[in-house]
Every structure is written in C-alpha cells, then in structure tokens.
Amino acid sequence: MSALLLALGAGALTGVALGALGGGGSVLAVPALIYLLGFTPAAAGAASLVVVTVTSATALVAHAREGTVRWRAGALFAAAGIGPAAVGGLVSRHLPAALLNGAFAVLAAVAALRMLRPAGPRSPAPAPGRASRVAAAGAGLGAVTGVLGVGGGFLAVPSLVNVVGLRMRAAVGTSLLVITINSLTALAARTGSAADVDWSAVGPFAGAAVLGAWDGRRLAARLSAGTLQRLFAHALLAVAVFMLADAVF
Numbered sequence: 001m002s003a004l005l006l007a008l009g010a011g012a013l014t015g016v017a018l019g020a021l022g023g024g025g026s027v028l029a030v031p032a033l034i035y036l037l038g039f040t041p042a043a044a045g046a047a048s049l050v051v052v053t054v055t056s057a058t059a060l061v062a063h064a065r066e067g068t069v070r071w072r073a074g075a076l077f078a079a080a081g082i083g084p085a086a087v088g089g090l091v092s093r094h095l096p097a098a099l100l101n102g103a104f105a106v107l108a109a110v111a112a113l114r115m116l117r118p119a120g121p122r123s124p125a126p127a128p129g130r131a132s133r134v135a136a137a138g139a140g141l142g143a144v145t146g147v148l149g150v151g152g153g154f155l156a157v158p159s160l161v162n163v164v165g166l167r168m169r170a171a172v173g174t175s176l177l178v179i180t181i182n183s184l185t186a187l188a189a190r191t192g193s194a195a196d197v198d199w200s201a202v203g204p205f206a207g208a209a210v211l212g213a214w215d216g217r218r219l220a221a222r223l224s225a226g227t228l229q230r231l232f233a234h235a236l237l238a239v240a241v242f243m244l245a246d247a248v249f
Helices: 002-021 025-035 041-066 069-092 098-114 128-148 153-164 169-190 199-222 225-248
Strands: none
Touching: 002 025, 002 199, 002 225, 025 041, 025 098, 025 199, 025 225, 041 098, 041 169, 041 199, 041 225, 069 153, 069 169, 069 199, 098 128, 098 225, 128 153, 128 169, 153 169
16 A cells, blocks of 8 residues: 555656656656665666656647647657667666666756756757757657656757757647657667566556646646746755665665
8 A cells, every 4th residue: 555655646746747847757757666666777767668658648638739849840859869769778678777776866966957057048949050969969868768767858858948949838848749759669678677567556656647747737837937947956956866875885
C-alpha cells in the first residue's frame, strides 16, 4: 500500500511539472523510481520513458487544441534526435549504475542552475543558415533522452526558444511533441531493460502523472512562469545534490 501511495504521489508531481513547464517531469521521475520505489537505474530509465511518453502525449493533445504546437518545427527538431535516441538507448544498457546516476545528477544540476539564471533577451527567429544548429540541438537532446531515460523537456524548451526561435508558450507546447517522439524511440531501444520493470508500480505512477499534467496546466495559468520555474529549479537542485552524493559516496 505504501508503494502505491508513493507511486501516486511521485507520478502526480511528475505530471504537474510536465503540464506547467512543458518538461522536467522525467528529471523527477527517475530519482523517484530509484529511491522511493527501488528500481535499478536502467529499469528506472525505461519506466520513466513510459510515464513521460504517455503523459506528454496526453498533454500534447490539450496544447494542440489551444494552437500552441508548431508541428513542422517540432517534427524537424525531433527528427534530428531519433537516431541518437536509439543509439543512446542501446548504450545505456551497458553502462554501470553509478555512472548513470552520476551523469543524471550532473545533468539535473546544470538544468536547475540554468533555470535559476536570469533570462536574457529572446533570440530572433533563426535564419535558414542556422539549420545546422537546430539539427545539432535536436541530436544532442535525443542522445540525452536515450542514455539517461529523460524526456528532455527542460532542455527542449530553451532550445526551441533560442535556436528555433519560438515564443515561450509555443515552445512549451512544441516540446511535448519532441519529448513524445524521442521517448518512444529511446524506449524501443531499451526492450531489454523493460523486462526488469515493475509494471504494477508504473501503472499508478503513469495514471497519476496524466492527471497531474492537467493540474499543472491550471497551475501555470495562476502563477507566473518565473515563479514556477524557480520552485522547480530549487527542488531539482536538491535532488541533484542528493543523487551526486549517493553516486560518489
């Protein structure tokens, strides 16, 4: 019963982050699955991809109805990450748990510090000559998704704003398309890890995340984006410090 409650609570928090910020859910899901539900890093990565795929796809439908998804830009960005996501998913199965935990902690810390940094002026819309930058950003995001089992929304949103040139609201909606495609690709490459997943825990986790995403969208309408981002960044930084200490010591 306690495991079920933990799965529901962690899933709801994951969904709120995805719904409110367009990303960041998997950065909470992976440590929750490892430290609260006892998953191995490899199994947590596979389970996280399932949760994030289902939640992102559900949230994507809502954003599409509001017209905040830029389908062509999102599809091109995601296409660049499909190959790296598949390769990363295969590579992750052969990496030691301590390395995966340490890399995840460093990535979470970097993401938190970027969120706490004051926002600069928005970059202008990219010119055709920046297509290589868009492809590089998409490929890098796909690789991160594949290796660490994260959707990468906390990286996708700033990339879609600064590299692709989308406004923040459109970047949040479009990031859900990118996350869904990358997560599905990485999950397909992790078929071996999926055998170790406790699906009785993942089901309630995913269900709570889907419901939490709707609450996250409502929360985003009441609080400023800056406030939400700072709250999430501080929580993420605490998780990163804990995971890094655990991996090192």
